[in-house]
Amino acid sequence: MPTLIDCSDLKKTFITGETETHALKNATCTINQGEFVAIMGPSGSGKSTLMHLLSFLEKPSGGTYLFEGEDITTFDEERISELRNQSIGFVFQAFNLLPRLSVWDNAELPLLYDFYTKLSRSNKKKRVTDALKSVGLSHREEYQTQYLSGGEKQRVAIARALVNDPKIIFADEPTGNLDSKSGLDVMRILQKLHEDGRTIIMVTHENATAQHAERILRLKDGIIIKDEKVENRLIAKDIKELK
Amino acid sequence: MLFLALKTTWQNFSAAKLRTFLTVLGIIIGITAVVIVMSVGRSAQELLLDQVRAVGSNLIVVLPGAAADDGPPAIAFGIVTTTLINEDVEQLRIKSNFPHILYASGYVTTNKIVRHRSTTKSYEIQGVSADAVNIERMSIAEGQFISAADEGQNARVAVIGAEVAKELFDKQNPIGKNIKIDKTNYRVIGILKKRGTSFFGDFDKTIYVPLTTAQKSLLGIDYLSFARMRIDDERNITATEAEIRKLLKTRHGIPQDEEGDFSVRNLASALNFLGNITNVVRYFLITVAGIALVVGGIGVMNMMLITLNRRVREIGLRKSLGARSLDIALQFITESLIIALVGGIIGSILGFSLIELVAVIATANDLAWQTNHAPSIYLTACGIASVIGIIFGIYPAFKAQRVSPMEALRYE
Numbered sequence: 001m002p003t004l005i006d007c008s009d010l011k012k013t014f015i016t017g018e019t020e021t022h023a024l025k026n027a028t029c030t031i032n033q034g035e036f037v038a039i040m041g042p043s044g045s046g047k048s049t050l051m052h053l054l055s056f057l058e059k060p061s062g063g064t065y066l067f068e069g070e071d072i073t074t075f076d077e078e079r080i081s082e083l084r085n086q087s088i089g090f091v092f093q094a095f096n097l098l099p100r101l102s103v104w105d106n107a108e109l110p111l112l113y114d115f116y117t118k119l120s121r122s123n124k125k126k127r128v129t130d131a132l133k134s135v136g137l138s139h140r141e142e143y144q145t146q147y148l149s150g151g152e153k154q155r156v157a158i159a160r161a162l163v164n165d166p167k168i169i170f171a172d173e174p175t176g177n178l179d180s181k182s183g184l185d186v187m188r189i190l191q192k193l194h195e196d197g198r199t200i201i202m203v204t205h206e207n208a209t210a211q212h213a214e215r216i217l218r219l220k221d222g223i224i225i226k227d228e229k230v231e232n233r234l235i236a237k238d239i240k241e242l243k
Numbered sequence: 244m245l246f247l248a249l250k251t252t253w254q255n256f257s258a259a260k261l262r263t264f265l266t267v268l269g270i271i272i273g274i275t276a277v278v279i280v281m282s283v284g285r286s287a288q289e290l291l292l293d294q295v296r297a298v299g300s301n302l303i304v305v306l307p308g309a310a311a312d313d314g315p316p317a318i319a320f321g322i323v324t325t326t327l328i329n330e331d332v333e334q335l336r337i338k339s340n341f342p343h344i345l346y347a348s349g350y351v352t353t354n355k356i357v358r359h360r361s362t363t364k365s366y367e368i369q370g371v372s373a374d375a376v377n378i379e380r381m382s383i384a385e386g387q388f389i390s391a392a393d394e395g396q397n398a399r400v401a402v403i404g405a406e407v408a409k410e411l412f413d414k415q416n417p418i419g420k421n422i423k424i425d426k427t428n429y430r431v432i433g434i435l436k437k438r439g440t441s442f443f444g445d446f447d448k449t450i451y452v453p454l455t456t457a458q459k460s461l462l463g464i465d466y467l468s469f470a471r472m473r474i475d476d477e478r479n480i481t482a483t484e485a486e487i488r489k490l491l492k493t494r495h496g497i498p499q500d501e502e503g504d505f506s507v508r509n510l511a512s513a514l515n516f517l518g519n520i521t522n523v524v525r526y527f528l529i530t531v532a533g534i535a536l537v538v539g540g541i542g543v544m545n546m547m548l549i550t551l552n553r554r555v556r557e558i559g560l561r562k563s564l565g566a567r568s569l570d571i572a573l574q575f576i577t578e579s580l581i582i583a584l585v586g587g588i589i590g591s592i593l594g595f596s597l598i599e600l601v602a603v604i605a606t607a608n609d610l611a612w613q614t615n616h617a618p619s620i621y622l623t624a625c626g627i628a629s630v631i632g633i634i635f636g637i638y639p640a641f642k643a644q645r646v647s648p649m650e651a652l653r654y655e
Contacts (some may be wrong), residue, residue: 057563057648078567084648085565096560099257112250113565160564 004068004199005031005054011062012049023049025222026063031201033167035064035196038210038230039203048172050219051203055090055170056083068167076124084114089161093173095153097160098136099146106145107131107159115165135189152183158189169193171202175209187212187236213237252578255550263582266546269539270586270628271593272628273447276532278594280623285524285602285615291521293611298380301579302510303344303473305331305491307467310506325466325623326504330371330452332372332470334490343345343479347495349467351457357450358423360412367449368424370457378473381446386433393432394453397460401429405437406447424450425461439609447609480509494542506520540635543582547575547639558643559650561603573641579636580629586627591621 012024024046031037031054052058053065056072065072072083087156089110097106109122109225119127134139137197140148145156154174171190174182191212204210211234218226226243256263284515307324332349335341351370356363375381376388384405393400401422408417429452433592438446467650472487474480484507492503551558558571604611 015558052649081562081565081567084563089565096556097411098254098557098560101254105254109561110564113561164565 001032001034002068005029005061006035006066006069007054010050010053010060011028012046012058013051013061018090022222024053024060027222028063029217029224029227031199031200032196035215036191036199036213038213038216039201039219040205040210041163042205045219046222047205047219049222050217050224051170051172051201054201055088055168056080057090058216068142069184081113082116085110085164086116087160087167089166089169091157091161091169091171091174093094093176095144095145095150095177097153097156100144102141103132103137103143103145103148103156103159104128104141104155107163109160110164110172123181127165128159128164132156133161134162134192135159141165148180148209150178151185154178154182154186155189155234158186158193162193166198168199168201171200173204174202175206176205183209184236184239186195189233191236208234249577251574252581254580255312255554255578262546262549265583266542266587267589269542270536270583270631271539271590273536273539273595273631274587274590274624274628275424275594276535277627278620280525280528280532280590280603281623282594282598282615283517284521284528285453285620286598286613288518289613290610291436291514291517294615295510298510299509300406300475300514301480302338302378303472303474303480303487304508304510304513305324305470305472305487306506306508306549307469307504308506309502309504324504325464327467327470327491328465328572329458329467331468331494334494335470336374338443340490341483343475343483344475345473345475346377347470347472348375349454349470350375351454351462351464351468353462354455356370357407357411359417359420361413364407364410367444368457368461369449369451370454370461372450372454374473375451375463375471378471379446380413381438381518382436384434385416385435388433389451389453394455397456398453399427399429399456400432400453402433402435402451403431403511404435404447404449407450408434413541415650416646422450424452427460436474445472459612477511478600480511482491484509504587532554536631539586540583540631543579543632544635544639546582547579547636548642550578551575551639553642555646555650558646559648562646562648563626571646572640572644575640576633576636579639583592583628583632583635584625587625594624 001218008028010024010027011022013023014023017024027046027050027068030224039047049058054059060073066089072080075083108124111119111127129138132141132224135158137152137155137159140152141204148156154177169190174186174190180185185207190200190202202209202212202213210216211230211232214230214233215228216226217224218228305327307327308322329349332347335344335347348371353368354365355368371389372394373389373391376383381388386402387401388402392398402415402423403411403422410419411418411422416429417434420431422431423429435446452461474483477578487507489499490501490507492499492501495504497503562573595616598616602612602614
């Protein structure tokens with residue numbers, strides 16, 4: 001499989017007044033297309049920072065980051081916006097839905113900022129319909145998201161992440177705010193998307209959740225200390241409850 | 244991109260209806276004020292011009308007391324000057340000296356209780372010469388106006404305005420009947436046609452008596468309140484005014500190079516004076532309306548800044564989904580513009596309604612009021628609203644476009 005992400009010595013330093021916090025030090029990794037990677041580590045290990053760098057939400061303080069062979073540190077804001085819109089989908093721990101909008105309107109959001117593919121309105125409509133169908137929310141299209149359960153909200157967020165047909169889906173603690181049943185549903189969907197060929201990169205601090213991935217990057221004190229293949233991988237559709 | 248901004252704007256307004264309404268209200272008040280000031284100001288000026296056209300602008304007025312010709316008259320400061328007398332006006336009537344003066348009359352004015360049978364009312368009484376009918380362009384409905392003979396004999400006769408006739412005599416014919424002014428009987432010899440109110444006064448509620456009668460019987464004076472003359476042509480006003488000044492200074496024993504004990508004005512300069520006053524009032528009101536609009540604009544900016552604080556997460560999210568800084572800025576400017584424009588449109592409609600109300604009130608008060616709904620007024624009002632919306636939307640838009648997508652995560 002071709003390499004999607006290739007980063008070496010990636011660094012992120014936050015400066016608050018005179019205090020420098022090295023959230024990420026020398027992270028080096030390669031992620032290929034079609035992989036399902038979990039990023040794990042204790043609180044403060046830099047796992048979220050790594051994900052924000054990989055998903056173009058923040059700029060690294062040092063090191064190199066090649067995305068599909070291109071050095072993204074040289075990209076201007078316009079190009080970064082295009083990458084965010086076209087290449088990635090993001091699933092947040094707190095869902096980050098716009099509460100007064102309908103399920104449909106929330107799922108449609110990335111398409112509103114798609115100035116690149118020149119999709120027709122009917123094609124855009126089909127994209128939203130298909131995305132909601134794939135997460136099992138076709139019957140909730142007109143609902144305002146504030147009235148949905150946590151599991152349903154996260155499924156809307158996944159539909160929103162899918163709607164622009166991105167190369168990678170980033171999931172930041174996707175089951176963190178959910179009960180075990182809803183968490184399992186989310187993992188089922190993510191595994192299904194992976195089966196369909198998507199690249200999934202997921203941050204979690206729960207071992208059980210990480211076991212659904214194929215590979216785990218373990219971080220400690222801002223450094224990737226272990227890059228391991230998952231033995232005895234959990235398949236969400238075969239289990240009844242997320243442990 | 245514009246469609247996107249409009250769609251997002253609609254979604255955001257729907258989510259905060261009351262806050263949006265209150266913000267729009269600020270603009271509505273400002274724009275309503277602007278529309279009314281612009282329209283009513285124009286209507287008032289038109290009314291003034293119409294009244295002048297009706298009387299004619301070729302009038303000269305001599306007021307007793309020293310005053311600048313374009314300043315307030317001495318009487319405005321409570322100064323009573325007794326030097327302007329009937330003989331002065333008689334001199335002005337001499338054709339060989341004043342070829343351009345067609346008609347001239349001295350005037351005295353007072354308010355008196357007038358009675359006819361059981362009806363008692365207070366009216367303005369004007370003592371005038373026979374020429375006054377032509378100077379003021381009065382129309383006689385019935386009977387006749389005061390004659391030179393009436394003046395010569397101090398006749399106790401009166402010509403009454405249409406409203407006076409109605410109030411004192413109801414449906415009776417007043418001609419030949421007596422009215423009591425200050426307990427003295429005056430025979431009604433003429434009734435004027437209805438004319439309405441103007442800045443010259445209310446013709447319909449005035450009673451005219453011979454000048455000498457008013458001076459001797461009603462007021463006990465031998466001087467004039469003022470004198471008015473009609474000139475043959477507006478172009479001769481300046482020259483005639485100079486001749487009048489020369490004559491009066493000579494008659495009053497004042498050297499020609501000194502200031503006279505009178506002021507000479509013409510209707511054109513009086514109009515200018517009034518125009519200046521109305522313009523000052525208008526500019527003052529426009530300034531007030533402008534301040535109201537700026538306050539409204541600050542309200543818009545305030546709301547947009549509050550909105551920004553509440554929507555940092557939303558903006559961050561939109562950016563994480565691919566929105567560019569320009570999209571966010573445009574969205575904020577669009578929201579601000581729409582708030583102001585909607586305020587402008589509603590304010591214009593409200594202004595339109597209030598202008599109609601002013602017209603109804605003015606017409607009920609016998610003013611020949613013409614409403615002015617020039618499209619330029621409403622276009623200007625909406626244009627001003629839009630500019631306010633854009634100007635006061637720039638700063639919130641600038642702040643909004645700088646929000647980082649990481650805010651979406653930090654706010655979790």
